[in-house]
Structures are given as C-alpha cells and as structure tokens.
Amino acid sequence: MSAKARPTYSAIAKAAGVSEATVSRVLNNDERVNPERTAAVMKAVEELGYRRHRAATALASGRTGLIAVVIDDDLSVFSDPFWGTVTSGISRVLMENHLQTVLMVTSVNSVDGPVAHYLEGREVDGAIFFQLHKDALVRKLAKQGLPIVITGSPHTDTDLYFVDTDNFGGGYAATKHLMSRGCKKVAIITGDIETTAGHQRLDGYNQVYREFGRVPNKSLIRQGDYSYESGQVQMEHLLAEHPDVDAVFACNDLMALGAIAAIEAAGKSVPDDVAVIGFDDSVSSRTSRPQLSTIRQDITALGEAAAELMIAQLNGEPVESRIMPVELVLRESA
Amino acid sequence: MSAKARPTYSAIAKAAGVSEATVSRVLNNDERVNPERTAAVMKAVEELGYRRHRAATALASGRTGLIAVVIDDDLSVFSDPFWGTVTSGISRVLMENHLQTVLMVTSVNSVDGPVAHYLEGREVDGAIFFQLHKDALVRKLAKQGLPIVITGSPHTDTDLYFVDTDNFGGGYAATKHLMSRGCKKVAIITGDIETTAGHQRLDGYNQVYREFGRVPNKSLIRQGDYSYESGQVQMEHLLAEHPDVDAVFACNDLMALGAIAAIEAAGKSVPDDVAVIGFDDSVSSRTSRPQLSTIRQDITALGEAAAELMIAQLNGEPVESRIMPVELVLRESA
DNA sequence: TATCATTGTGAAATCGGTTTCACGCCTCGG
DNA sequence: CCGAGGCGTGAAACCGATTTCACAATGATA
DSSP: OOOOOOOOHHHHHHHHTSOHHHHHHHHTTOTTSOHHHHHHHHHHHHHHTOOOOHHHHHHHHSOOOEEEEEEEGGGTGGGSHHHHHHHHHHHHHHHHTTOEEEEEEEOOOOTTSHHHHHHHTTOSSEEEEESOSOOHHHHHHHHTTOOEEEESOOSSSOSOEEEEEOHHHHHHHHHHHHHHTTOSOEEEEEOOTTSHHHHHHHHHHHHHHHHTTOOOOGGGEEEOOSSHHHHHHHHHHHHHHOTTOOEEEESSHHHHHHHHHHHHHTTOOTTTTSEEEOSSOOHHHHHSSSOOBEEEEOHHHHHHHHHHHHHHHHTTOOOOOEEEOEEEEOOSOO | OOOOOOOOHHHHHHHHTSOHHHHHHHHTTOTTSOHHHHHHHHHHHHHHTOOOOHHHHHHHHSOOOEEEEEEEGGGTGGGSHHHHHHHHHHHHHHHHTTOEEEEEEEOOOOTTSHHHHHHHTTOSSEEEEESOSOOHHHHHHHHTTOOEEEESOOSSSOSOEEEEEOHHHHHHHHHHHHHHTTOSOEEEEESOTTSHHHHHHHHHHHHHHHHTTOOOOGGGEEEOOSSHHHHHHHHHHHHHHOTTOOEEEESSHHHHHHHHHHHHHTTOOTTTTSEEEOSSOOHHHHHSSSOOBEEEEOHHHHHHHHHHHHHHHHTTOOOOOEEEOEEEEOOSOO
16 A cells, blocks of 8 residues: 555556657647547546646746745835735736745845846746836846836836836825815825836826916925835924915825824814825724825735736737726825 | 857766766765865856756755745735735745745635645645644645644644744733733733634733732623724723723734724723733834834744744754744833 | 648657766775 | 775666657548
C-alpha cells in the first residue's frame, strides 16, 4: 500500500492509452485532438486526480503562473488599508485566472536591487506596480518585454498601461459641491503635489473655479503631505490669513480630520462656518464627529481592473489604461 | 551579435573547467569540493552574471522558494491595515532569506477549494495563515508535512506553530491601569468571544479583578463584534444599567470610539466621568478627540516572527511558538 | 490513378537544475 | 604488501511538463 503518489502525464497517458504529447495537447486545449481521445484523457485526469506541476510547466513553457505585485515601502504604503484592499482585488481576479500573486514589499527605486534581479530573471510572468516614484526600473523591465501594469498614474507621460482613480473628477466633484452649496471662499489642502494624483485633484479644483469664472487666490491653495498634522497646520494658516474662508477640500480624509480639529479649535463649527470635504472614504470618515463628507473610490474595483489589464496583456489582447470613477459621499461635514 | 542569453550550469562548467555536478555542489554550499575548483566556479559565476533559474531548481529539488500567506477574506480582514502591516513584515524577512511571498486572499474554510488544491499541490514550501476560523484545512496540510505557521492563536489547543500578540497581557495591562487609576466599576466590551484573541483579552480583565480580590459583575461584561456600532450600543446598555460605571476597556479601538460617542451623547465626559482604553493603537486612536489610550502591539514584529518561525521549520531547526509583548499607550481617554 | 496537402499522433529532445552512483585516488591498519 | 574505507569528482539519470519533428493516414487535386 504505497501512499498515492502524485500522478504525472505518464500515468494519464497509460490510463488513457495515448501518448504524453496528446495528454499535453488536451490539457492545453489544442483543438486538433480527436474528441474520443480527448474524452479518454479527461476521464483519466478526473479519475487519477491529476494536478499540474507548476514547476515543471514553468520550466518547459517559460510561464511561471506568477504575477508580482510590487509595493514601494519607502512610503510604508502598505500599512494604509487602501493598498491592502487593492491587493485583495488583484489577487481575486488573478486567482480566478489560475495565476498567483507574489507580493514584494520593498524599496523599488534601485534599478539594480534584488527586486530588479528577481523581475528580470523572469521568475514571474508580469508585474503590477503600486505608487511609482521613479519609473526607471519599470521602463527597463518593459523594454525587456515584461508585461507591466501600474496602479496609480505613471510619473511621466508614457506608454505604460495603468489604472487609476479619477482624481481630477474627485477634485472637481468636491469643489463643485462646495461652490454649489453657496460657499464663496473655497480653499484646498493638497497632498504631495509631486505625485500625479496630487496634481490631478488640484486640477479638478481649479477647473471648478474656472467654470465659475473665477480664479482662486493663490494663498487658498495650501500644500500638505497627507498627514493629520499637515491638515491641521495648513488649516491654521488658512484661518489666520482668511478669516472668512468658508469651505475646504482636503485631498485625503486624514488631512480633513486635521483641518476640522483646527477649525473647531478656532471656535468655529463644521459645516456651518466652514464646510469640509475629504478624499478616500476611509473608516475614520465614518467614525469622526462630525462625520466626514468625502470622495469614495471603489478600491477593490481598482485592483480588479489592474489584474484584468495584466491578464489581457498576457493573452495578447488589446489593452487600454483605465480611469475608475469616483463618487461624492455626503455626510455631515459639507 | 546575439542577445546575451542567460548563462546556465553548462556555461559555468565549461568556463570553470569542471562538471555541472560540481557547479551545483558549489552553489549549494557542499563542503566537499576542492577550494580551488570552488574558487573557479565562483569566478565563472561572477563573470557570466549567472542567476539561478527558479523553475528548474524547483523541479529538480522540490523546493519552490515560495511561501503562501493565506488570508481569510470572509472577514475582509485585508482592508484592516493590521494585516497589511503584518504581511509587510513577513515579506521583508522572507525576501532576506531568498523566499517570495505568495498572497492568497480567499475563503479558506473549504478543505477542498482551490486554495486547498494549490497548497496540497506543493506549489509552495510552506504556508502562513491569518486569523483562522476553521482549522480543518490547516490540520490536513500539516499532516501532509507542509510547514505551517499561524498568525493569531489557533482555534483549538494544538501542536501547530503560531505567533500571537499577548492578548491576555494587553487585557491585563489595560484593566490594571484603570483599576490603579482609582476606577471602581470597570466594564469591558469584548470582541468576538469565539476567537482565542477575544477570549484572552477577557481573561486578562478577569485576572485583574481576581488580584484585587473582586469579582466583576456579569453585566459589566458586554459582548461586541469589533465594530464601531457595537461599541456604541454596548456602551449605551452599560450606562443604562450602571449609571456609575467609571471605566471601560474596549477590545479594539473602533469599539472604544463608539463607546466614547455613547458616553458623550449621555452628557458625560471622557476620561473624567468614564475612562476608556482601546486595543490596537490604530491611526484613529491618535486622531480622535479625546485621543484614545490603547494597547499597542508591534505588528511588523509579529509578521517578522511568523516568517522566522517558517524559516526555522524549513531549516529543520527547533521551533517554538511566540507571544509578542504589548505596550500600554496612555493618551487622553484614560 | 498518381501526387500533394492536411491532419492527428507519438517518439524523443528539451527546459535547467539536482542527485545518485560508480570510479579512481589516497590513507590507514593489519 | 594488500584490502578496506573515505573522499572528491564526473557521467548520467531524473524532476514533469512542452514542443519539435517525422510519419502514417486521410482527403483533395489534377
């Protein structure tokens, strides 16, 4: 009674009375196999409980069945639930397509680091990058023919495929709502303006002003860094310079919460004196008081889209970058 | 000018004037190779820029160089920054040991689902599980000899290796602080009592009462479910039944925030009328007002410990489950 | 009817390492 | 001086799939 060893092609071929080559053809959906033999192989596969040996397939075919998800940890982005959620969307779609997700949390900036070696070594079939800051490595890999998808907009204009949130639309919707609400002096606390996302949200803000035939006062545009503290201090500056400011669009929820703290510390109330809108629809936007109005993005869908772009590339199908829609969620703060 | 093809053993063997077997020995640190040949091989490896072909190694040796991290998505735990942080700790340590992290966000409860097939197929060298609810699959895999580490305590008493936060110690420290502060009527809002973690925190709470020679009133022990809302309603019940309750230990920050909302809604103040301590040291614990006193765990360290246990198992070294220390962080709420 | 394509199939080579096995050489004990 | 034992080494088998290539059978064409 030997332990049931894992069946291989050889066993299936024997059981089905065909050659191993035919087994391979059937299992890879080669059309040209006689239906009867196909059926025989399928039956044998079923009965023996055959399962592909990934390593053997990888060696012979060059396809590893693995997709890397590369996260730049210089930003410790992974402690942000945002990335966890994106990743789970990616993972789900990949798994449905019989691909596995290899997670690499690391500093990606080096064109010659361990990650670079790993990816260049063709140990994965493709790579999905998060939040790129330098794209030298990515360009290099792309040139070598490695399928790539970027989550978040690429740093520069480029021909790389990407999926991103509609940052412009979010900035536009938030600002438009504040204006339509009757606010006269709408400020913005931006995030890192170096990033495309940061810039696009600001562009949306400016666009609303333009449509209203106005130009925002330069000093209504304050640069934060996505932290609670920066929201707080920038709001303090705003209140000092513009005591009559009556609305703020903060480019993420954390800064919005900081801003609210500053507003209330100044003895004013939200939203009556100053309306506030954040961005992200994070958990704290629901638990804060007042509850925060914010821009919601379907984060899981973003991940799923990234995975779909990757799969399309692998299949040689036409691929197009995607911008995912956002939604204004109105709660108490605006 | 052909593109420089990836060098293989054959190239190195030729360059170093030895056989492929010897190359393999050198690269796998086989002691018995003549130092001169070792040097020659190393030199050739260096000069040709050789890099191992993962699939070939996997096929021949059976070691894939991959460790699965399995996350039960029934709980959508991955949108909790906690798990992202743990994962990044795991990933870092594994990568240092030339192992890659394969992420599987999925429903693990089935002993016969795709995850089960994947893991049973030996496509990874080991698996790290998060937040187990049913351990049938894990036990089955362990029986098959797959190295396993559980992050969070296993469901039942077991011989499986695990790493966990000192839940008991956290519950103890929080409650002890509240008592020492002079609070007479310290309540607890527990999380899911079915989980080991939930139970252990409660045990810590009970232990303090015991040490003070007291027994907590049954109705001071309220069961929540880790959600903001549950913290809120349980606190309302507490205030109704015990108008003189003067402290609450909530088993996570979210419930603590809900409790604070309920306390303030009842016209009482935190911490003067009722002191509150949470658990997790989440971001919102710092941004809430009043800032939340809480129990901090070193989450990255937890992940690193999990990875280390895995590596020890792979190396056949002695392995011991680990309980990671926690720290009481005092802010404004207690 | 003779010839050329086309189609389905299996034998065998291949992917790039690891591991077994046998052999030659050297040392040591009797 | 002979045989046993140990050590370093290379040839070759092996891991489990994929893919090339040759060949036989069939159908189409002239």
